Amino acid sequence: MQKYDTKIQLIFHFLKGAKRFFVMSALCAAMVSLLDMLSPRIISFTVDCVIGSDEPAVPGAVRRFLDMAGGIPALRAQPLLIAAAVAFVGALAALFRYLFRSCNARGAERFVERMRNELFGHIMYLPYTWLSENSTGDIIQRCTSDVQTIKRFISEQMTSLVRTFILIIMALTFMARINGHVMLVSFAFIPIIVAYSLFFHNKIGSAFEKADIEEGKLSTIAQENLTGVRVVRAFGRETYERERFETQNTGYTYFWIRLIKLMSAYWSSGDILTGSQTLAVVCLGAYLCVNGKLSAGNYIALISYNGMLMWPVRTLGRVISEMSKAGISIERLRYIMNSEKEKNPENAVTPRIQGDLVFDHVSFTYENGSAEVLHDVNFTIREGQTVGILGGTGSGKSTLMYLLLRLYELPPENGKITIGGYNIADMEASHLRRNIGMVLQEPFLFSRTLSDNIGFALQNRLPEADKGAHSKSSLNVHMEKIRQAARIASIDDVIESFSEGYDTFVGERGMTLSGGQKQRAAIAQMLIRNTPFMIFDDSLSAVDAETDHKIRTALKEFLSSSTVLLISHRITTLMNADQIIVLEGGRIAESGTHQELLAKNGLYKKIFDLQAAGAEEIHAS
Numbered sequence: 001m002q003k004y005d006t007k008i009q010l011i012f013h014f015l016k017g018a019k020r021f022f023v024m025s026a027l028c029a030a031m032v033s034l035l036d037m038l039s040p041r042i043i044s045f046t047v048d049c050v051i052g053s054d055e056p057a058v059p060g061a062v063r064r065f066l067d068m069a070g071g072i073p074a075l076r077a078q079p080l081l082i083a084a085a086v087a088f089v090g091a092l093a094a095l096f097r098y099l100f101r102s103c104n105a106r107g108a109e110r111f112v113e114r115m116r117n118e119l120f121g122h123i124m125y126l127p128y129t130w131l132s133e134n135s136t137g138d139i140i141q142r143c144t145s146d147v148q149t150i151k152r153f154i155s156e157q158m159t160s161l162v163r164t165f166i167l168i169i170m171a172l173t174f175m176a177r178i179n180g181h182v183m184l185v186s187f188a189f190i191p192i193i194v195a196y197s198l199f200f201h202n203k204i205g206s207a208f209e210k211a212d213i214e215e216g217k218l219s220t221i222a223q224e225n226l227t228g229v230r231v232v233r234a235f236g237r238e239t240y241e242r243e244r245f246e247t248q249n250t251g252y253t254y255f256w257i258r259l260i261k262l263m264s265a266y267w268s269s270g271d272i273l274t275g276s277q278t279l280a281v282v283c284l285g286a287y288l289c290v291n292g293k294l295s296a297g298n299y300i301a302l303i304s305y306n307g308m309l310m311w312p313v314r315t316l317g318r319v320i321s322e323m324s325k326a327g328i329s330i331e332r333l334r335y336i337m338n339s340e341k342e343k344n345p346e347n348a349v350t351p352r353i354q355g356d357l358v359f360d361h362v363s364f365t366y367e368n369g370s371a372e373v374l375h376d377v378n379f380t381i382r383e384g385q386t387v388g389i390l391g392g393t394g395s396g397k398s399t400l401m402y403l404l405l406r407l408y409e410l411p412p413e414n415g416k417i418t419i420g421g422y423n424i425a426d427m428e429a430s431h432l433r434r435n436i437g438m439v440l441q442e443p444f445l446f447s448r449t450l451s452d453n454i455g456f457a458l459q460n461r462l463p464e465a466d467k468g469a470h471s472k473s474s475l476n477v478h479m480e481k482i483r484q485a486a487r488i489a490s491i492d493d494v495i496e497s498f499s500e501g502y503d504t505f506v507g508e509r510g511m512t513l514s515g516g517q518k519q520r521a522a523i524a525q526m527l528i529r530n531t532p533f534m535i536f537d538d539s540l541s542a543v544d545a546e547t548d549h550k551i552r553t554a555l556k557e558f559l560s561s562s563t564v565l566l567i568s569h570r571i572t573t574l575m576n577a578d579q580i581i582v583l584e585g586g587r588i589a590e591s592g593t594h595q596e597l598l599a600k601n602g603l604y605k606k607i608f609d610l611q612a613a614g615a616e617e618i619h620a621s
């Protein structure tokens, strides 16, 4: 994987395809600066040679052009010619300014487009553990406001840095041609102003970093409250959450106020410095003028050039201070781009996923958790079997499945999981996952239509790319598969009862499904792939016993050749399984068929009796 050792390296990576626009815009900026330099020259020439009677000191080519047009007398007779020259230079500068801006904007948009695509593309392939360890609010902030900061840096600050550089060199050169002393006095202030701004930029940088961290926390609170709005309402925690937000917001505001105070101090004290620069140039120029060492026209030109210098030098301070923000933002993106993508082992194998599934002395501890979650778990599931996994909450059932899907990597010293003799750690992760269907314990549906959600695994291409005569028939085939999966998951009737059927939008701004409906939609979503291994992680917990039975009967027919893992708290859900594994505190307490386990008179029997007693109680009442 490509690593970005420096921020510059990352910037250059994002700049691919946009560089030529920025080079063009820099060239146009140089032209604009050059043309801007000409106006003070025309004015000084007018004052000294046209109004006054000095001999014009102009380059040979200009001199010849002037003579051809009738020389100075012609200009005195037709002062409009001077106005025309100024207008011409102005129009040319405007044209290059337009080209500069348009090249710059196109480069910036290309740059930011690539940046977003690269980030999203990278995040998609980061390990599940990375995504669960980093807060969503923070990741989103990096992909939005940090991206914007960098865009501004490249399209505004960087170009203004280049323009500033060109303008300073040109203005100083033009000044030096008129009077070296005045140029030196003006120039002497530049390093002072730049050093001064660098001093502030360090302070502003660290203040900005703190404000940015606070902003991340604030957006995490807001995001959590928006997604968890139901919990907040159900527990009546609006006031508490509002106060939590307000406290965080106060902290955030405090950091911004500190930042703004710093910036204000910088800008106002900077004013004193640039004011001193102007004062020095004005005084020295006046002195030279009075002593006949400088003409009035050249004095005006020098003041104009110095005025032109002031703006870019001030901008240099701003650009440098902004650069520190961009530097932090680039660092934040570098963190994402340098995070290791999910790795496949070298020479990863892609065998047919078939045969027995073996958990061989598997122990596991979550990286952020202190205690071991699974202790020496050992079992074999024969191909085509249906196996039930029963256990109390937190006993490690879901963890077993996450390990099977390699959402968490099992360190080699902690045992191994094999399918058909192949260690899953040696397989290509995507191949493994393509062959193991899993209904997650907490199903998630996208804000799309029901058919899009159920047919999620069928969508290999975007609809736009799927045009043509072929698409209609493939769409029908897809629809048929979607319906079949929905029928097995017993959600077909429910969907048909919606006015828009399979086109019903779910999720935000759409229809809200009940917990059981969501679970069934998730089952249908998984069934569509017809994988050799299928896992149902507590997937029937939210459906009533009758629907549970109906789904299991339909599944039995459909899944006859697949190896099925049924995780449940409810014995009725898994009592017909070929084998039942009972987990307790991350250990296998016992295993066997329903009858065998009952005969053992152990934990399973205890749970069975409790559940049976519960059912009888309900029956009796």
Ligand SMILES: Nc1ncnc2c1ncn2[C@@H]1O[C@H](COP(=O)(O)OP(=O)(O)OP(=O)(O)O)[C@@H](O)[C@H]1O
Residues within 6 Å of the ligand: 132, 366, 367, 368, 369, 373, 391, 392, 393, 394, 395, 396, 397, 398, 399, 400, 441, 538
């Ligand atoms: N991402 C994680 N990081 C740290 N610890 C975790 C993580 N996920 C789960 N655990 C811990 O691992 C243990 C087993 O969790 P697991 O989700 O496997 O239980 P479970 O048997 O599926 O429970 P349930 O029946 O409630 O779904 C729990 O103690 C839990 O706190």
Ligand SMILES: [Mg+2]
Residues within 6 Å of the ligand: 397, 398, 399, 441, 537, 538
């Ligand atoms: Mg679980």
